[in-house]
Amino acid sequence: MEGLLLRGRHSSGGCCEGISPFQEGRKKGGGHLCLLKKLEEGRVGREAVKGSIVVFFLLVFSVCLLFGGFVDARAQSPQLLVKAIEIQGNKRVDKETILFKLKSKEGEPFSVSKVREDVKSLYETGYFEDVEVDAEPFEGGVKLVYKVEERPLVARVLVKGNKKIKTKDITKELKKFPLSIYNENIVKENVRKIMQMYQAKGYYDVRVDVERKERRGRIVLTYRIREGRKAHVAKIEFVGNKHFSDRTLRGQMLTKEKNLWSMVTIFVGYFLGKPSTYYYIPDLLKLDLMKVREFYRDHGFLRVAVGDPQVSVKDSGKIYIKVPIEEGPRYKVANVDLRLGTDDPFKSEDIKKLLGLKSGEWYGAATMRQDVNNLTELYGSKGYVNADVRPLVEIDDEDHTVRVTYRIEKGAKYYVGKIEVQGNVKTRDKVIRRELGLAEGDVMNTLALKAAKERLSRLGYFSQVDIETKPGEDHFEDILVNVEEQPTGSLMFGGGYSTQEAFGAMVQLQEKNLFGRGQSVSLSGNFSGKRAEYDLSFFDPYILDRPLSLGVRTHHLTYEFDTFDEESLGFTITLGKRIWNWYTTASIGYEFQSVDISGVDDDAPEFIHDQRGRSVSSAVILGLSQDTRNSTVLPTRGFQRRVSLKVAGLGGDEYYYKVIADAGWFFSINKLIKNSVFHVRGRMGFINPLPVGDGSDRPVYERFFVGGDDTVRGFDEDEASPERDGQAIGGTKELIVNVEYLFPLVGGLRGLVFYDTGAAFDNGDQISLSGLRHAVGVGIRFITPFGPLKLDLGYKLDRKKGEDSTKVHFSVGTVF
Incomplete structure (x- = not known):
């Protein structure tokens, strides 16, 4: 056949x-x-x-x-x-x-x-x-x-005609031929790469020709470069723009005009990971004009037309770019509606409160995209992880309005299946699982997983935290937590100089994840010519795997004041529990202190003489704190708030109550400089005697001493406090405000500028703005191989006679 x-x-x-x-x-x-x-x-x-x-x-x-x-x-x-x-x-x-x-x-x-x-x-x-x-x-x-x-083999690849860029730098960027087999697509890609390299250096009319010589199945490939002239962008002009200035539109672009300011911003942007250029790169200009178009659409100009740029080159090596724009009408939102499915878990009126698009306001495409994200997360928090949120847009070109309907199909409801933890070598699984806030069988909650990722990152145990979900059994989603551990032990050193204490040093030994149980222990010492302070503390966030924390601290301090000496020894025990939500903690504690005032000079203030000898303080401390910071080392968003009440009089010799309120906020300011952070912090406190006991003055060791790197920088530790006879005695009230702006410099190095103001006030003095001390300064923050580095230079704005005008605050440590 x-x-x-x-x-x-x-x-x-x-x-x-x-x-x-x-x-x-x-x-x-x-x-x-x-x-x-x-x-x-x-x-x-x-x-x-x-x-x-x-x-x-x-x-x-x-x-x-x-x-x-x-x-x-x-x-x-x-x-x-x-x-x-x-x-x-x-x-x-x-x-x-x-x-x-x-x-x-x-x-x-x-x-x-x-x-x-x-x-x-x-x-x-x-x-x-x-x-x-x-x-x-x-x-x-x-x-x-x-x-x-x-296809034939590529025997050799040559680069010819290049003078401004070294051959080795070009060949390093060229894509290799797999198995050395000739491929026309790779040749075209390499030609584009060479042209982009030259365009990035200002050679706008570079040409690259490819020569191919074949013999006996082998090819010698030559990229022959004609570099052309070098030029820079001298002017970017927009024609037809009425609502936004040329400067505003240029701000959306990475292509810049060459001038002194752009040279500075380009240089800084290079280190900040936001590269820009004053050279003409055609592909980059196309991307820039897309950004301009999106900028208009985000501000309601749905029919904007950004034309092809007119590029002209002068003999002087200057490039002029003119971009025609037809803005068209600006559209407003006529109506925002919802189309929900059956048995939807939310009410329309509740959802509408969360929307960014509002009737009567200018339409914004970016706002609508954010609405879609927010609604998707909202439904994901109720287990509808595959909720389909689609905006239906009806454009009325006659009235120049837009009607937006969010069609929401919630889909099936999912539950938590298996929870797997990977990557943890030292840290125990339970330490990670307890931060998730979800257990097997619970309704899946994507917002809870997002918050859990932040909590795990804030612990400081991991350099990388990833939480993923994958399909499990029917209507179940498995959770996979993948972490990468980092050193949690630290050895911190610090130092400084002050007119009061001369040179001082600080050392701290800390382990934040003891035996992988999530417990922390710390031993620190602070030494100078007048001070010797030791502190030992232990903290367990989950006692016996219950949502109840335990903190224990003991300390010993000796300090030589100008007119007296102080020695104190004591301990504190604190129990805490989360209430309301994951970031709010209520606590109750007990503090015991034994303080000895000795070596009192004859010219010491009278209230110091009254406190001569040993006294015992026995106090209960109530506290309420909230912490939503995304990191405890270098946070970029969130807040930290704390209020505490200490009441002494449960036995002992002292009878007083002390109130401290402390709050700080972190805001990410990407519009100014990407990854920059604005931080503002305020503190207020007062101490008063209880209406029992002998009504004597407040103990000196509980008074407020303002000044130093944790209160008002630019000042010594007690330099912004009341004095008597030239001796700082502390105050019975304090008010402190710190304002910082942190921004990235190079790699992980961050710079900052700050303004600090604050003071302590004595009996009979009211807290007043006129009594505050002021300082400004600069600083850096950096996570070095030796640990976190902190360096601040403060300058007094209201220096008094006999005071130094500046103060340096410095600390650095190592991790293990």
Whole structure:
């Protein structure tokens, strides 16, 4: 029996010349059917694809011959299977690589369409100059033979004509040829890369020609560069803009005009990870004009048209860009509506309160996109993780209004399936799981997972935290928490100089994740010519795996004041519990202190003489705190608020109450400088005697001493406090305000500018703005290989006689 033919060519016509598709005919020696499949014309580079598909296909008459009679093919013939696949002609590309690209597989039904896709797929690899496929009868099925002709090898790649950019710098950027096989697409991509390199340096009319010399199947490829002239952008002008100035529109672009200010901003932007340029780069300019168009659309100009820029070059090497703009009308929001599905868990009026788009306001595409994100998160918080939120926009070009309808299909409700934790070597699983706020079987909550990621990041145990969900069983989503641990032990050193204490030093040894249990322990010391202070503390956020925290602290202090000496020893025990939400903690504690006032000079203030000797303070402390900061080291958003009440009089010698309120906010200010942060903090406190006891003055060790790196920088530790006879005695009231602006410099280095104001006030003095001390300054923050570094330089704005005008505050540490 002879094979029967089905032949199709990878070109515009068939190769069964003279035979129409589905035309029946006869060949000598047996029946056959020639089926012509027209395939699309292909082209690689500038050469026409010569590939063809030659298919020997056994159809109706072959089945008849096999079974000795003619029967209805549709009723009797089985579907032919691919019994074998053979690869021929490959020399460098291995067989497995080719087989992987094929959709036709051994044991599967034969398909002409699959063979056609196989040819296309093999051409797209870039390895082959020509591909043919033969099909022939084989073991009651079909054997496919793929005949390939590999493209030539690239023997050498040369770069010629370059003077302004070194050859090694160019070749480093060029994409390599896989298996050294020539590929026209890679050549085109490399030409673009070379042009972009030159354009980034101001060579706007650079040209790159490709020369290809082939001999014995090997190619020497040469990129010949004509560098052209260098020029910079001197002027960017917009024509037709009425609502926004040229300066505002240029602010949306990375292409800048060359002037002194742009040179500074480009230099700073380079280190801030926000590159811009005053050179003409066509691809970058296209992106800039897209940003201008989006800027207009975000402000309601839905029909804005940003035309092709007119670029002219002067002999002086200056480029002038003129951009035509047709702003069109500005559109307002006529109505915002909701289209909810059945049994929706939310009410329309409640959802509308959350929307940024409001009727009567200017339409903004960015606001609408944010609404979609917010609504998606809202439904995700109720388990509808696949909620489909689609804005339907109706534009009325006559009234210049927009009607927006948010169509919400909540989809199925999902629950928490398995929770898996990966990447933790030291930290125990339970430490991570308890921060999730979700357990197996709970309703899935995407907002809770987002908050959990922030909480895990704030712990300081991990350098990377990723939380993903993946489909589990029916209506269940599994949670995968992947963490990358970082050192949690730290050894911190600090130092400074003050007129009061001369040189001082601080050392702190801390472990924030003791034995991987999430507990912290810290030992610190503070030393100077007048001070010796030791502090040991322990904190467990979950006692016996319950949502109840325990803190224990003990301290010892000796301090030589000018007119007396103080020695104190004490401890504090605090219990805390989260209330209301994950970031609010209520606490109650007990504090015991034994203080000895000795060495009192004759000229010391009278109230110091009254406190001579040893006294005991026994106090209860109530506290309420909130902390939503996204990091405890360098936060960029969130707040930290705390209020505490200490009441002494549970036995002991002291009877007083002390109130402190402390609040700080962090705001990300990306519009000014990307990744910059504005931080404002305010503190107020007072101490008063209880209406029991002898009503004596407040103990000196509980008074407020203002000044130093944690209160008002630029001042010594007690320099902004009341004095008597030239001796700082502290105050019974305090008010402190700190304002900072932090911004990235280079890598992880951050700079800051600050303004601090504050003071302590004594008995009989009211807190007043006129009594505050003021300082401004600059500083840096950096996480070094040796630990966090903090350096501030403060300058007094109201320096008094005998005071230093500046003060340096410095600390650095190491982690382990």
